[in-house]
Amino acid sequence: MTRLARIALPTLVLTALALGVGACGEKKDDLAPESAEKFVLMLDFFPNADHAGIYAAQAKGYFEDVGLDVEIRQPPDPAAPIKQVAAGQVDLAISYEPEVLQARDRDVRIVSIGALVREPLTSIQSLPSADIKTPADLAGKTVGTAGIPYQSAYLQTVLDKARVNPDKVKERNVGFNLASSLLAKKVDATLGGFWNYEGVQLQQEGRDPQIIKIQDAGVPTYNELVFVANADALDREGGRLRAFLGAMSRGTLALERNPDTGIDALLKANKDLDPKLQRESVKVTLPLLLPAKGRPYGYQDPREWDAFVSWMRENRLVKTITTAESALTNDLLPGEGPGK
Amino acid sequence: MRPYRANIKRRPAPRGDFSMTILKRYLPAAALLALALVAWWWIASLEAVDDLLVASPGEVLGAFGDDHELLLEQSWVTLQEVLLGLAIAVVAGVGAAVAMHLVSPLRDAAYPLLVASQAIPIFVLAPLFVLAFGFGIGPKLAMVALICFFPVTVAMLSGLDSVDRELLRLTRSLGASRLRVLRLVELPASLPQLFSGLRIAATVSVIGAVFGEVAGADAGLGRLIFLGNNQLQTPRVYAGVVILTVMAVGLFALVALLERLAVPWKRQGGTI
Numbered sequence: 001m002t003r004l005a006r007i008a009l010p011t012l013v014l015t016a017l018a019l020g021v022g023a024c025g026e027k028k029d030d031l032a033p034e035s036a037e038k039f040v041l042m043l044d045f046f047p048n049a050d051h052a053g054i055y056a057a058q059a060k061g062y063f064e065d066v067g068l069d070v071e072i073r074q075p076p077d078p079a080a081p082i083k084q085v086a087a088g089q090v091d092l093a094i095s096y097e098p099e100v101l102q103a104r105d106r107d108v109r110i111v112s113i114g115a116l117v118r119e120p121l122t123s124i125q126s127l128p129s130a131d132i133k134t135p136a137d138l139a140g141k142t143v144g145t146a147g148i149p150y151q152s153a154y155l156q157t158v159l160d161k162a163r164v165n166p167d168k169v170k171e172r173n174v175g176f177n178l179a180s181s182l183l184a185k186k187v188d189a190t191l192g193g194f195w196n197y198e199g200v201q202l203q204q205e206g207r208d209p210q211i212i213k214i215q216d217a218g219v220p221t222y223n224e225l226v227f228v229a230n231a232d233a234l235d236r237e238g239g240r241l242r243a244f245l246g247a248m249s250r251g252t253l254a255l256e257r258n259p260d261t262g263i264d265a266l267l268k269a270n271k272d273l274d275p276k277l278q279r280e281s282v283k284v285t286l287p288l289l290l291p292a293k294g295r296p297y298g299y300q301d302p303r304e305w306d307a308f309v310s311w312m313r314e315n316r317l318v319k320t321i322t323t324a325e326s327a328l329t330n331d332l333l334p335g336e337g338p339g340k
Numbered sequence: 341m342r343p344y345r346a347n348i349k350r351r352p353a354p355r356g357d358f359s360m361t362i363l364k365r366y367l368p369a370a371a372l373l374a375l376a377l378v379a380w381w382w383i384a385s386l387e388a389v390d391d392l393l394v395a396s397p398g399e400v401l402g403a404f405g406d407d408h409e410l411l412l413e414q415s416w417v418t419l420q421e422v423l424l425g426l427a428i429a430v431v432a433g434v435g436a437a438v439a440m441h442l443v444s445p446l447r448d449a450a451y452p453l454l455v456a457s458q459a460i461p462i463f464v465l466a467p468l469f470v471l472a473f474g475f476g477i478g479p480k481l482a483m484v485a486l487i488c489f490f491p492v493t494v495a496m497l498s499g500l501d502s503v504d505r506e507l508l509r510l511t512r513s514l515g516a517s518r519l520r521v522l523r524l525v526e527l528p529a530s531l532p533q534l535f536s537g538l539r540i541a542a543t544v545s546v547i548g549a550v551f552g553e554v555a556g557a558d559a560g561l562g563r564l565i566f567l568g569n570n571q572l573q574t575p576r577v578y579a580g581v582v583i584l585t586v587m588a589v590g591l592f593a594l595v596a597l598l599e600r601l602a603v604p605w606k607r608q609g610g611t612i
Contacts, residue, residue, distance in 0.1 A: 046567055076470040076479075076555035077463065089471065179572060183390040201572055205392055271410055272564045274571045 039068040039240060042081045044094040046074055047270045048197065049281030050117055050225055051094075053289050055269065056262030057251025066243035072269075085228050086110050091237065092229055092244065097222040098150045098317070101309060104327040105318035109231040112328040114245050114298025115223040117288045121196050122154065122224065124212040126189035127182060132210055135162035135217045138169050144187035147173035151192050153315040154219050158191075161218030183207075194224075196285045201277055222308045223300055224288075226328075234329075242332045249297035249334045252289050259283065296333045395575040400582065403575035410564070411576075415583050418561040421477060421549040422587065425484020429541060432485065433492030434534070438522070440493075441500040451497075458490055462548075466555035480552030480560070487548035488541035495537020499530025532606050535599040542591035546584045 043051060054072065057063055063070045073090065075081050081093035082103050092113075100112045124143070126132040132141065135158045145151050152171060159166050174181040178190040179198050193199065195211045202209035215221045227248075229241055255262040259282050267275055291297045305324035312318045321327070331337030377397055383389060384396035395403075404411065436454075440447035462483065469479035503526050511521050553562025561580045568577040599606075 046563075046570070073475050074556040074558075076467045080467055080470070080556075083467070087471075180393055180569075183393050205572065207392075270558075272414070272567050274573060277571055 037067050037069060037240065039063070039070045039092070039244065040073060040090040041070055041244075042073045042075055042084055042090045042093040044075065044081055044096065044225060045078075047072070047266060048273070049263075049266070049278045049285055050121075050196075050289075052259070052262035052266055052278075052282045052285070053116070053248060053252040053255050054262075055251075055265035056255040057247045059261055059265035060251060060254050062247035062250045062254075063244070066247050068240065068243060068247065070244070082108065082110055082228060085230050088230055088233065092227055092241065094225055095228045096224060097226055097305070097308065098312070100226060100228055100327055101305075101312060101318055101321065101324065102150070104324075105321050107320070110228050111231040111234060111326070112223075112226040112300060113229050113234075113241055113332045114227045114248070114330075115300050116225040116227060116248075116298070117285065118223050118292065118299070119288050120213065120215045120219070120222055120224050121194035121285075121288075122151065122191070122214050123193060123195040123199060124155075124158065124189050124191045124214065124217070125178075125182065125193050125195070125199055125202065126210050127185075127202075128208050128210060129185075130188040130210075132189050132212075135159065135212060136164060138162070138189065139164045140168055141188035142170040142172055142186075144172050144174035144178060144181045144190040144192075146178060146192040147175060148192065150312070150315070150317050153312075153317060154214050155191050156315070157219050157311070158212075158214060158217040196281050196288075197277075200280050200284060204277060204280065220307045220311045221304055223304075226300065227298070238332060242334075242337075245298055245332055246334045249291075252297060255282070256286060256290055259286065296330075296335050298330075298333045300328045300330055302328065302330075392572050392574060395578050399575040400578045403573075403579040404582075407576055407579065411561075411579055411583060414559055414561050414564045414580070415587070417559045418546070418549050418553070418584075419587060421480040421552065421560065422484055422545045422591070424477070425481045425548060426488055426541060426545045426591070428481060428485040429488030429492055429545075430538070433489050433537075433541075434496050436489075437493045437496035437500060438527075440497060441526070442518070442522070447497075454490065454493065462487075462551045463555070466551065469552075470556060475556060479555065480549055480557065483552035483555075484545050484548035487551075488545050491537040491540040491544070492534070493537075495540075496530055496534045499533030500526050502533060503529045531603045532599075535595060535603065538595045538599075539592055542595045543588045545591065546588050550584065 041054070047055075051072075054070075058070060058072075075084075075093075081090075081095045082099060084090045085093040086103070086108050094116060097112070100110065103110055124132070124135070124138075130141065132138060138159060143155060145155065155169070155171060156166060159169055172181075172187055174187065174190070178193045179201065181187050182190050182202075190198075191214070195213055199209055199211045227245070229237065234241070251262070259279070263275075263279055263282055266278060267273055291299060302324065305328055309318065309321060309324045309327075313322070329337075381397055384391070384394045384399075391399075436450070440450055465486070466479065466483070469482045473479045473482055507525055507529075508521065511525050516524065549560065550562035550565065553560040554566045557563045561584055565577050565580040568574070568580065
């Protein structure tokens with residue numbers, strides 16, 4: 001073997017291996033021109049029960065019916081949905097009302113065009129051994145949070161309403177490890193877990209969690225998950241966004257008629273999801289995915305939003321905005337607005 | 341010059357002792373592994389440890405049984421990312437090292453940046469990669485390649501620097517061109533160092549793939565572990581981790597095998 005061959009051989013082997021592997025697993029390039037109208041939706045998190053209506057609409061072909069080829073993407077980080085929609089990288093993103101308001105406060109050009117989950121899912125969760133039945137029981141306890149400032153403010157408001165001295169409650173930032181720090185008894189309670197997800201999970205594992213919804217403990221209600229669009233693209237993209245929300249309305253109704261349409265599609269697209277957990281979670285979330293009585297699908301109550309802005313101002317979470325006016329529009333909802 | 345050692349060969353072990361040799365070689369590793377397993381089992385069985393948080397080895401075995409289809413599917417996705425990313429890192433790393441070696445202003449300019457780049461937290465880069473490479477396999481490859489690029493480049497550079505000066509002078513005085521010196525002397529001489537860099541790259545490459553997948557992926561072991569953690573499916577999470585470690589060890593062994601083929605003189609105990 002020549003010296004050159006000695007060098008070349010491993011290089012060749014490695015390259016061949018890589019090429020072989022690459023050829024087998026070639027992914028479809030999404031840069032290819034599409035004849036159907038591509039519509040990119042970025043989720044707030046990994047796909048889960050909150051998104052069952054979206055998967056139902058897709059499985060039923062409701063998006064296709066309105067000429068949209070919806071591609072569902074997961075965010076690379078929690079801040080990505082708003083950033084990407086503001087940068088025009090995606091057509092629509094799912095985020096949280098508090099995040100939308102904070103973005104508007106920094107003059108990020110986005111607008112919420114409809115609610116996906118119209119009430120807070122954030123909750124205070126504890127195990128029976130901690131004996132926290134009401135917010136007043138938090139006195140002397142340690143509460144784990146994800147380190148998100150507005151969620152820490154929830155805790156302060158909850159303590160304030162329950163007349164608990166905040167000095168008597170220790171807040172500990174546990175990051176993403178809400179459930180595990182609770183189970184490991186590193187904290188007595190957590191604030192930040194969703195009652196329809198982590199709560200259901202603990203219930204299914206037989207841990208009998210005690211759950212206090214934050215809206216029941218003095219925090220003003222808000223839309224947990226909302227559809228966020230680029231404010232500058234609203235005129236140009238209004239038709240497509242309206243079409244999307246129309247299909248979502250139909251998808252959510254289909255989910256109500258038969259939850260399996262959404263769940264099966266969700267599980268088929270994401271084989272690593274826990275079917276038992278997702279089924280139960282869809283069941284308890286469904287009422288909040290459906291429109292409130294007498295309101296169109298996705299309706300966002302401007303007075304609730306304003307009240308939430310006031311609360312955020314009181315807690316110094318926003319500085320420049322005084323109302324939610326620039327943060328939301330109901331004009332694109334099914335049967336609403338000038339362009340219907 | 342170094343002493344001539346090509347004739348000093350290792351005494352071959354008598355055939356009958358072959359299984360004994362194997363046993364001797366791997367016994368310590370096996371014993372340590374067994375000890376770790378026992379400790380794991382013991383910790384998992386403790387009353388104070390919540391079984392949702394720590395899965396026992398038995399539960400993990402169960403997950404391998406129940407989820408084998410899913411695990412296999414996701415492993416394949418991750419393996420592709422690792423191998424392709426590693427290949428990119430090797431090509432780019434060797435190329436960069438040779439370029440820096442040949443053009444010293446380039447080296448002066450790029451080397452400090454190369455070192456500094458290692459301090460950037462991966463999760464800052466993940467969203468940027470998504471922005472640059474979209475949502476397919478691109479950002480994962482970039483992540484693996486980035487993590488593996490550094491050890492490959494640094495090892496290759498120091499390999500190129502380690503060439504016997506006398507040998508360099510000799511070949512130059514015999515009229516060899518710069519590229520010829522590179523091809524005949526410097527590249528072969530740097531191979532042992534390159535391979536030690538490759539060993540490191542092979543083991544850390546899986547970490548790159550996991551980071552890439554956690555930052556938004558439709559499939560892969562990284563996503564499986566992240567989601568499993570989120571769903572309190574601890575046995576499945578551990579099964580994913582076991583596969584990742586096996587992958588890293590396998591890649592390490594593959595590099596060692598390639599090294600035996602590419603650098604036979606090292607094994608024979610001789611010099612170039």
